[in-house]
Every structure is written in structure tokens, then in C-alpha cells.
Amino acid sequence: MAETAGSDVILGVLIAYLAILLIIGFWSARASGDVKGYFVAGKRLPSWVIAFSSNATGESGWLLLGLTGMGYLVGVHALWVTLGEVLGVAAAWIWVARPFKEYTDRYDAITVPDYLESRLRDTTRVLRLISAVIIVSMVMAYTAAQLTASGKAFGSFLGTSYTAGVLIGAVIVLLYTSVGGFKAVAYSDLVQGVLMFGCLFTLPIVGIVAAGGWTKLTETLAAADPALLRPMGSFGLTPAGVASAAGFVGIGLAFLGSPQLLTRFMSARDQKEIVGGSLLAVLCMIVFDLGAVMSGIAGRALFPGLVDPETILPEMSAALFPSLFTGVFLVVVLAAIMSTADSLLILASSAITRDVVQKMFHARLSERGLSILGKLTTLAIGGGALYFALIEARMIFWFVLFAWSGLACAFTPVVLCTLFWKRTTLAGALAGMVGGFATAVVWILVLKERFYGLYEMLPGFFVSFVLVVGVSLITRPPEGAAEEFDSVRRSVGPALTRGRPGPAPRPSR
Amino acid sequence: MPTDPPLAACTIAGLPISAWLLLIAAVGIGLALEIRFYLLHRPRGRSGDGGSRSVGRGDRG
Numbered sequence: 278m279a280e281t282a283g284s285d286v287i288l289g290v291l292i293a294y295l296a297i298l299l300i301i302g303f304w305s306a307r308a309s310g311d312v313k314g315y316f317v318a319g320k321r322l323p324s325w326v327i328a329f330s331s332n333a334t335g336e337s338g339w340l341l342l343g344l345t346g347m348g349y350l351v352g353v354h355a356l357w358v359t360l361g362e363v364l365g366v367a368a369a370w371i372w373v374a375r376p377f378k379e380y381t382d383r384y385d386a387i388t389v390p391d392y393l394e395s396r397l398r399d400t401t402r403v404l405r406l407i408s409a410v411i412i413v414s415m416v417m418a419y420t421a422a423q424l425t426a427s428g429k430a431f432g433s434f435l436g437t438s439y440t441a442g443v444l445i446g447a448v449i450v451l452l453y454t455s456v457g458g459f460k461a462v463a464y465s466d467l468v469q470g471v472l473m474f475g476c477l478f479t480l481p482i483v484g485i486v487a488a489g490g491w492t493k494l495t496e497t498l499a500a501a502d503p504a505l506l507r508p509m510g511s512f513g514l515t516p517a518g519v520a521s522a523a524g525f526v527g528i529g530l531a532f533l534g535s536p537q538l539l540t541r542f543m544s545a546r547d548q549k550e551i552v553g554g555s556l557l558a559v560l561c562m563i564v565f566d567l568g569a570v571m572s573g574i575a576g577r578a579l580f581p582g583l584v585d586p587e588t589i590l591p592e593m594s595a596a597l598f599p600s601l602f603t604g605v606f607l608v609v610v611l612a613a614i615m616s617t618a619d620s621l622l623i624l625a626s627s628a629i630t631r632d633v634v635q636k637m638f639h640a641r642l643s644e645r646g647l648s649i650l651g652k653l654t655t656l657a658i659g660g661g662a663l664y665f666a667l668i669e670a671r672m673i674f675w676f677v678l679f680a681w682s683g684l685a686c687a688f689t690p691v692v693l694c695t696l697f698w699k700r701t702t703l704a705g706a707l708a709g710m711v712g713g714f715a716t717a718v719v720w721i722l723v724l725k726e727r728f729y730g731l732y733e734m735l736p737g738f739f740v741s742f743v744l745v746v747g748v749s750l751i752t753r754p755p756e757g758a759a760e761e762f763d764s765v766r767r768s769v770g771p772a773l774t775r776g777r778p779g780p781a782p783r784p785s786r
Numbered sequence: 787m788p789t790d791p792p793l794a795a796c797t798i799a800g801l802p803i804s805a806w807l808l809l810i811a812a813v814g815i816g817l818a819l820e821i822r823f824y825l826l827h828r829p830r831g832r833s834g835d836g837g838s839r840s841v842g843r844g845d846r847g
Contacts, residue, residue, distance in 0.1 A: 353801070353805045353808065353809075356805075356808050356809055356812045357808070357812075359812040359813070360808065360811055360812040360815075363812060363813065363815075363816035363817070364815060364816045366816065367815075367816035367817070367819050367820045367823075368816075368819075370820070370823070371819060371820065371823045491799055491800065492799060492800050494800075495797075495799065495800025495801055496800060499800065506800075506801055506802055506805055507802060507804065507805065508802075508804050508805055508807075508808040549829055552823075552824065552827045552828060552829075553828075555820060555823060555824060556820055556821070556824045559816055559817060559820040560817075562816075563813050563816075563817065566812075567812070567813065772823055772826075773819065773822055773823060773826065774826075775826065
């Protein structure tokens, strides 16, 4: 009877959450009537929305399940992830956001390929095509993995079948994303980000108290395995330990240029909203990551014998909180999953609708027609991801391994070079994009184990940067790009020193 | 239960000093940079000094 009542409470909380998402979707529908509205919410988003949205998007179910599990498994060593991600988010908001926003406003760009094509004066559309191929293939797999996680989360918390869990997650995400577009995505991310914040602020505190307090917790962990309290973990200061720490820090590099995160900066109302959102974004990320690691560490003292460390969050929520809160924790896990899946779906939809159909094939569709096409494309991509999730195709496992890092290695070095080096050329960008992505894939499949399991983001970034710079130096820079670069830098002004930005420039296009 | 003498000798509240340094760096470096950025660029009227003016591009309608 108590178990039934508990399940009913969990179900009630879940239904309330899903209803909120659908309400947001339909509330946002009016703003999604044209292509700019559907893909970047008309560039009208306020600071708190873009701050929470970018963090919630960047942190998927991996934060709630994977990073807590990592804290459980390796203890303090997992704090290298916190270091990397907090630095990555801070650097993105401080150095990347404003010049990227300035450029994309001048070009009236609404996708990252829009920006790259304009910045590098690519009349061949090759950069746009390659970008679209990488984005759509990686997003399909990554979204399938999120839906897989949804199926497993429902099973863990409610005992539902895997198929039912996948279908419920997919239907809800596809409904509010296709109806409401980017505005629905951003505001639902806000709700989801606040839930994640609350969970990861509360859980470690309750966990540490349940473990007997901080001193008792550290004594318990030291008795179990002293390496849990050392920054280099059980590796010690060895090549393997350094590779592990470097890999953890490297996870944060993706925040500097992954397309699904850059879209948030593009969608900001103006530069002031970026400044306003930056502090909130960094504080939010600190709570997310520190909370996840500390939860795992506390969980290790409370539940020392777990077979699967990635179940520590459901275990702690069931043991330490009443049923109502267990329902909330299920919702938080789903929030983390959906806040990533919805952003990826919009990203892939924009790659097809805007980058391929509108810009490459010059389809004669009205703004409303393009918006409708965007919605249908969202459904189609989501349907494909749903299919792969339902059949649990083994290939998902492989694609997900290089989805996050593959996207980051393809785009981040190229975007950074275009923002900070006026000499970047189209050929350099193409070489860097393809080379970075290929390196990430080859590293995972062939080389990773030979190099102490070094995270593929690091060699991928290195190769991409070398190719962008090397090829750019032997090719001609785009016409007028240097002057435009200087103009943007003057307009934005320095990030961390006193100085005044120049007057607002006239649009160059 | 055997303890690790060097660990026991170099701990604060049960955590080694190296772990505290990592924790402080993990939170502090990014936060310090961000606070400086925010204080330099926040809208005029609140900062009370020159700082850097963030030029909004206004409503695009």
C-alpha cells in the first residue's frame, strides 16, 4: 500500500512536470511563426533564460547520472571535471559570447553555419554542407542516446518498461519542441535548469549530513580507500593520472564553441543580456558540477557496495527523501535529458531547414513555410532518433562516444580561430573542421587505449587548431575580413581590462 | 584500521591540502574571472565608475 502510494506521488509529480512543458510549448507557439522565431526565438531572450538554458543544454543526463557516478567511483579526482567545466563556461561567456553575438547580429545569422559562411565569405556553400552533415548525424545519435536514458530513468524510478519510457520522453520532447521552437526550448530549459540547480544544491548537503557530517564522511572514505580523497586518485602522479586529469579538464573545452551552446549567445536580446547572464551561468555551473561530485562522494560513504555507480542518484533519492522528492528527482533526471535533447533537435532542424533547404537550395518558401518545414524536420529527426532508441541499436553506443566530442572538435577550434584570428581562411576552416572531427573518431576507435585513455577532445582540438592555422597561413584570407575583425573588436572592447567599446557600427551587410 | 601517516599529517577537516587546493581552484579561478568581467561590464549606473559600456543594439522589432 505504501509502495503504491509512493508510486502515485511520483506519477503525480511527473504528470505535473510534463504538463508544464506542454504549456510552455503552446505558449511559445506564436513566436515560432517565422524561421528566425523558430530557431533563435527572434533574438529576444533575456539574460537569465540564456544562462540557465546554456547550462541545462550542456549538461545532459550525464551530469545527474554520469558525474555523480564518477564522484562515487573516484572521489575527489572527479573535481578535475568541475575545474574544466567552470573554466570553460566562464571563458565562453567572457571571451566568446560578445564577439560572437556582435558578428551574428551584423550578418543577421541564425545558425552557426550562417556565421561561418559569412565570416569566411564562402560562396561555394561547402562549409555549410559539411557542417550540416556533421550536425545532423551526431545529433540523431546523441538524441537517441538521451531517449535511451529516458527509458532507463523511467524504469529505475517507476518500474515502467523501457519502450514506454522511451516513447513518453520522445512524445513530450517532440511535442513542445516542434510546436514552440527555440523559445519553448529555452524557457523549458530554464525550468529544467532551476530544477537541476535545486536538486544538486540539496542532495550533497543531505547526503553529507546523512553520512554523519563532513569529518565522519572523510574518515569513512579514508578507511575505505585513501585514494578517494586524493586529487590524482588511485593513479597518483603518473602519466595515466595526468592523462585522466587532463581528460576531465578537457571536457569543459566544448563550452567554448559547440553549436548547440553558441545558439544561446546568438539568441540574446543584446550584449547587456550576455553580461547579465554570465555571472548567473558560472554560479549555476559551480552548483551543478560541485553538487554532482559531492553527491557521488557522499553516496560512496552511504552505499559502498553499488554494482553500477551511475545509479547512486536514484539510490540516494529513494533512501534519503520522501516519495514526493523521489518524484522530483525523477523529474530532474528527465529535465537534464530533455533540456539536451530539445536543443539538439532544434540544432539539427536548423541545419536542414535553414542551412540546406533555404540557403543551399534557395527553396522559394515563405517565412511561415520555412517555419512549418522546421517543425516537420524536428519531428522527422526526432522520429529517427526514437527508432534507434527503440531498437537499441549498438551503433548508438559508438556514435554517442564521439557525438559530444565530435561536435566540439569539428566546430570549437574553427569558431575560436574566426573570432580571435583575423587571418583565418575558408580553406583553413574546412581543414580544421574535417580534421578535428576525424581525429576524434579515429582516436576513440584506434588510439585511445594506447595513450592511457586520453580523452579524444584534446588530440581533436590540437589537430584542428594545427590545421586551421597551418592551412590558413598558406591560403588567402577573405576579402574585407581583417577590417571587419578589427571593427568587431573595437565594438566589443576588452573583456578583462578597462576600456571603452567603440560606437555601434553600421551593419556591413 | 591502519591510517596513512602522511595523509593524516597534511589534512584539513579530513581532506588533504592538495584536495582543498583542487576544490578552491575548481570553483575560484572561473568565478574570480567572471566577477571581474561582470564588474567591468555591468550596465552604468550600478557600477559607479567608467568600466566598459556594453552597447546594446536595441530592439530589432
